[in-house]
Amino acid sequence: MAAAAVSAGRAVNDISLLAVSKTFPDGALRCAYQAGQIRFAESYVQEALEKISALQDLPIEWHFIGPIQSNKTRPIAENFAWVHSVDRVKIAERLSAQRPAHLSPLQLCLQVNISDESSKSGVSPDEVSDLAHAVARLPNLQLRGLMAIPAPSEDVTVQRTAFARVRELFDQLNRQGLQLDTLSMGMSHDFAAAIKEGATMVRVGSAIFGNRIYSEGMV
Numbered sequence: 001m002a003a004a005a006v007s008a009g010r011a012v013n014d015i016s017l018l019a020v021s022k023t024f025p026d027g028a029l030r031c032a033y034q035a036g037q038i039r040f041a042e043s044y045v046q047e048a049l050e051k052i053s054a055l056q057d058l059p060i061e062w063h064f065i066g067p068i069q070s071n072k073t074r075p076i077a078e079n080f081a082w083v084h085s086v087d088r089v090k091i092a093e094r095l096s097a098q099r100p101a102h103l104s105p106l107q108l109c110l111q112v113n114i115s116d117e118s119s120k121s122g123v124s125p126d127e128v129s130d131l132a133h134a135v136a137r138l139p140n141l142q143l144r145g146l147m148a149i150p151a152p153s154e155d156v157t158v159q160r161t162a163f164a165r166v167r168e169l170f171d172q173l174n175r176q177g178l179q180l181d182t183l184s185m186g187m188s189h190d191f192a193a194a195i196k197e198g199a200t201m202v203r204v205g206s207a208i209f210g211n212r213i214y215s216e217g218m219v
């Protein structure tokens with residue numbers, strides 16, 4: 001991350017590292033916490049709730065980055081600080097209504113479907129502006145920015161082109177008066193390209209914890 005930041009002329013402190021801990025046991029998170037990592041991201045609600053409960057002695061900042069079914073919004077609203085994967089106004093409305101009053105506003109990114117036509121997740125670039133303005137009006141939420149998972153590519157130029165498109169949408173929303181400060185983009189294989197195109201938060205799993213082994217019942 002530091003090397004990518006330096007080569008982009010950016011300060012490394014302007015980019016946060018989100019440790020994506022899905023499929024890894026509590027012990028792995030505890031270890032990473034002891035090494036100084038505070039922000040962790042999970043993709044599956046049930047698995048996340050078990051870890052949140054097992055690690056409640058640590059002041060971890062929990063981020064939800066997985067697909068959201070409308071019947072799962074309540075535990076997300078109650079247990080997470082951030083959600084990166086909102087792509088419909090209905091989900092945002094439920095999170096807003098279900099955010100407990102004693103907690104600070106839920107920090108939100110909208111997931112944009114930037115290059116992966118086959119993926120059902122993410123709002124299309126054409127629709128992101130309407131969604132962002134609708135979400136920005138909801139109480140108990142704070143719209144912070146955009147999240148994207150471009151189609152995987154080994155080609156750094158292709159990676160950078162996709163991230164640059166997300167950055168353009170982000171700049172456009174800010175010109176429309178939204179005050180967004182978060183570009184959640186870049187994973188283990190492409191975080192350097194994302195940092196060069198302006199990522200402020202990278203979501204890294206396997207490069208920290210090793211390869212994931214999915215057990216039965218997980219998607």
Ligand SMILES: *Cc1c(COP(=O)(O)O)cnc(C)c1O
Nearest residue numbers: 020043065187188203204205206
């Ligand atoms: C799993 C996941 C990541 C991390 O992927 P790695 O390739 O292991 O770094 C990042 N973002 C999202 C949305 C994920 O589901």
